[in-house]
Amino acid sequence: MNENAADFDLIVLGAGSAGLGLSLFMARIKQRVLLIDLTAEDVGGDCLNHGCVPSKALIHASRQVHNARQATQFGLQVSGAADMGKVMDYVQGRQDIIRHHENPDYLRGLGITVEIGRPRFVGDHAVEANGQIYTGRKLVVATGSRPRQLDVPGADQVELYDNQRVWDLRTLPQRLLVVGGGPNGVELGQAMQRLGAQVTMVHRGEAILENEDPAIRAVLAERLRAEGLTIHLEAEVEAFTSASQARIKPKSGDSFAVDFDLVYVAIGRHVSFEGLQLEMAGVEVDDKGHIKLNEHLQTTNSDIFVAGDAANSLKFSHGAELHVRMLLFNFFSPLKKKLSYDHFSWVTFTDPEVAHFGLDAAELDKRGTAYERWETSFADDDRAVVDSYRDGHLLLFIEKNALPLPGRKRRILGGAMVAPGAGELIQELILANTSGLGISELFDKVYPYPVAARINQKLIVDHQDVSPLLQTALDVAFKLQ
Numbered sequence: 001m002n003e004n005a006a007d008f009d010l011i012v013l014g015a016g017s018a019g020l021g022l023s024l025f026m027a028r029i030k031q032r033v034l035l036i037d038l039t040a041e042d043v044g045g046d047c048l049n050h051g052c053v054p055s056k057a058l059i060h061a062s063r064q065v066h067n068a069r070q071a072t073q074f075g076l077q078v079s080g081a082a083d084m085g086k087v088m089d090y091v092q093g094r095q096d097i098i099r100h101h102e103n104p105d106y107l108r109g110l111g112i113t114v115e116i117g118r119p120r121f122v123g124d125h126a127v128e129a130n131g132q133i134y135t136g137r138k139l140v141v142a143t144g145s146r147p148r149q150l151d152v153p154g155a156d157q158v159e160l161y162d163n164q165r166v167w168d169l170r171t172l173p174q175r176l177l178v179v180g181g182g183p184n185g186v187e188l189g190q191a192m193q194r195l196g197a198q199v200t201m202v203h204r205g206e207a208i209l210e211n212e213d214p215a216i217r218a219v220l221a222e223r224l225r226a227e228g229l230t231i232h233l234e235a236e237v238e239a240f241t242s243a244s245q246a247r248i249k250p251k252s253g254d255s256f257a258v259d260f261d262l263v264y265v266a267i268g269r270h271v272s273f274e275g276l277q278l279e280m281a282g283v284e285v286d287d288k289g290h291i292k293l294n295e296h297l298q299t300t301n302s303d304i305f306v307a308g309d310a311a312n313s314l315k316f317s318h319g320a321e322l323h324v325r326m327l328l329f330n331f332f333s334p335l336k337k338k339l340s341y342d343h344f345s346w347v348t349f350t351d352p353e354v355a356h357f358g359l360d361a362a363e364l365d366k367r368g369t370a371y372e373r374w375e376t377s378f379a380d381d382d383r384a385v386v387d388s389y390r391d392g393h394l395l396l397f398i399e400k401n402a403l404p405l406p407g408r409k410r411r412i413l414g415g416a417m418v419a420p421g422a423g424e425l426i427q428e429l430i431l432a433n434t435s436g437l438g439i440s441e442l443f444d445k446v447y448p449y450p451v452a453a454r455i456n457q458k459l460i461v462d463h464q465d466v467s468p469l470l471q472t473a474l475d476v477a478f479k480l481q
Ligand SMILES: Cc1cc2nc3c(=O)[nH]c(=O)nc-3n(C[C@H](O)[C@H](O)[C@H](O)COP(=O)(O)OP(=O)(O)OC[C@H]3O[C@@H](n4cnc5c(N)ncnc54)[C@H](O)[C@@H]3O)c2cc1C
Pocket: 013, 014, 015, 016, 017, 018, 019, 036, 037, 038, 039, 042, 043, 044, 045, 046, 047, 048, 050, 051, 052, 053, 055, 056, 118, 119, 142, 143, 144, 145, 163, 184, 275, 276, 307, 308, 309, 310, 315, 316, 317, 318, 319, 320, 349
């Protein structure tokens, strides 16, 4: 097409984390942007409407309730149960604040053309929505992902909840069955248990948060069990035998029954491009229905890209942000960046939080990278002692230099932490990881006592060996002064 004749410089399908990030930047630098979403209420995507924001607000409320109960050890009298209506009012109130700057009118005020309707491709640079055809120089599919459904016998007789509808609850279920022990299941499961539900979790994998290192995830599992959650590992819902009973099948052993008042399904996400008519734009999908992409998130139509969950890689709001940054760079540069997760991080907002960054042991082994595994428990950390989180754990993968030349940096290749506020505590480690700083930069810092982040330095200090040569040099140097 004659690119200058296009109606828009950029057309974005989907106004979630990815779509908003792209549209806002492009509009800011005076490009003509068309952003299309299905309904006005969908603007903001899963993160605002059904994911990050409501789940973190629920976690906040549940932490207040939990902390109040913890304070009874100091003589405070706490009685009564959490009022789910009030909890959800709080959750919705937080969403409403963010909606002030994530809604069609606000975006239109910034110069973005926002169309509400169901789009479909009608040509290699053209989409149709509400009977109108729009052309764009570049187009991005940012239509997100959907919760996987639990398809087992008897499911039709049960009202299954997932992250799309759980925020409408007004009463706390007494017995909650959570299916899936990934980040979604553990975050919501712990929050509901703390609010007063009795939570049973049924998880297919051998451990909750399977993507985490065993030393890290074990701490969380123990804490969840100590708070009263029942966790069945290597187990699945075999069938629902009534509207309030599930039959659970463990990998080994006999099936057993679990009674519930409500089921929350958190078994992952899938992508779907139904109705988009991708074939009209020459955008090919593979046999699993995923759009074929190269390392620039470019489809088989070189002017059409995919961003966010729709790309079917790591599904995080800041994963969408990573995609957006790369696409924006590539839109304006003859040198193209490739998608890389080498410095990616994520946080599961349980208590304690589980934070993860850079490359893990499996990836380092796969790449044949030489590394050392350094780890420490928080048992003897002063701050952990006074604040009672001695079960915390920090793990770092440190570059191993075959030739330890003087001045050569030993970089932090990756790591993980489980501790209250771990997501904040690892930020300096992430900075070191992304900027290629060596461990000496952390070693040289003087941390105010007793900030929790001192643990980052402690791990490094604890691993400083004094070689016989250095020992001799120190002895001589001291005697000379
Ligand atoms: C319970 C839960 C908690 C989460 N918590 C976190 C967290 O704490 N931190 C984090 O980083 N990530 C979190 N995530 C993941 C995060 O929500 C997603 O990765 C993120 O929203 C993906 O952004 P996206 O733009 O790709 O998709 P979405 O945000 O889902 O946006 C896609 C948009 O496309 C629209 N759309 C769909 N189909 C069409 C169509 N055919 N045409 C036009 N528009 C369409 C949708 O209406 C939607 O608005 C959480 C997810 C869940 C489920």
